[in-house]
Every structure is written in structure tokens, then in C-alpha cells.
Amino acid sequence: MTTDREELISKLAVGDMFHASFSNEAVRMCIVTSVNSAAVMARAVTTQEIFSFDRVFGRAQSIRGAICTIDSVYRLPGEIRDVLLEIDRRYGGEPAPYGLPLSIIERRALLDAMELFSSNPLPL
Numbered sequence: 001m002t003t004d005r006e007e008l009i010s011k012l013a014v015g016d017m018f019h020a021s022f023s024n025e026a027v028r029m030c031i032v033t034s035v036n037s038a039a040v041m042a043r044a045v046t047t048q049e050i051f052s053f054d055r056v057f058g059r060a061q062s063i064r065g066a067i068c069t070i071d072s073v074y075r076l077p078g079e080i081r082d083v084l085l086e087i088d089r090r091y092g093g094e095p096a097p098y099g100l101p102l103s104i105i106e107r108r109a110l111l112d113a114m115e116l117f118s119s120n121p122l123p124l
Contacts, residue, residue, distance in 0.1 A: 045091075
């Protein structure tokens with residue numbers, strides 16, 4: 001029997017965005033890049049890290065060994081999602097250079113997305 005959490009994670013599809021966090025309170029906003037029966041592959045928008053999240057628990061291990069867990073799959077409003085996609089495209093698969101300034105609109109979109117994800121967590 002699947003839980004509500006598992007069911008919501010299993011509905012993730014290519015192009016969807018979600019929020020994930022580490023035990024040290026670091027967070028990632030991710031875009032689903034591919035899905036198979038065992039995993040959800042995703043890329044972090046700002047760091048361009050690649051993760052393979054298991055579809056049962058929504059957990060992935062970073063290249064440094066830290067565990068990252070999906071904690072919200074809330075569907076962002078189109079205007080916020082579009083700005084996050086533009087940030088992702090600008091970085092083009094490369095980590096963001098330190099000091100690369102974000103526009104006011106980009107900063108607002110990141111803050112709004114964080115608020116929406118935080119206000120709409122997955123069930124435990």
C-alpha cells in the first residue's frame with residue numbers, strides 16, 4: 001500500500017519542479033529531467049547539481065554523500081516557474097558562478113518559491 005507521500009512523489013514528471021532539503025537545512029529547488037520506475041532524476045536550479053531521488057522515499061545522495069529528501073512537490077504558479085526556468089537556462093548545466101547577480105525579479109521568484117514550497121510540505 002502506498003502512502004500519500006509516495007503517491008505524490010510518483011506523480012512527478014519531466015519538467016516538474018520540487019523542493020528538497022538536507023539534514024543541515026541546506027535546500028535545493030529542482031527540475032525533473034527524467035523519470036523511471038525506480039528514480040526521479042533532477043537538476044538543482046541554482047547549483048546545477050544532478051540528483052537521483054528514489055521514488056519510494058524521495059531521497060537522493062549528493063556527490064559528497066549527504067542525503068537530500070524531497071519535502072514539497074507544490075505546483076508553482078506559472079510566472080514563478082518561468083523565472084526559475086530562465087535561471088536554470090542561464091546557468092546551462094553549469095554551476096552558478098559566485099557573485100553572478102540575480103535580478104530583482106529573479107530574487108523575488110526564488111523567495112516566493114521558497115515560501116510556497118515551505119507552506120505546502122509533503123505529508124510525513
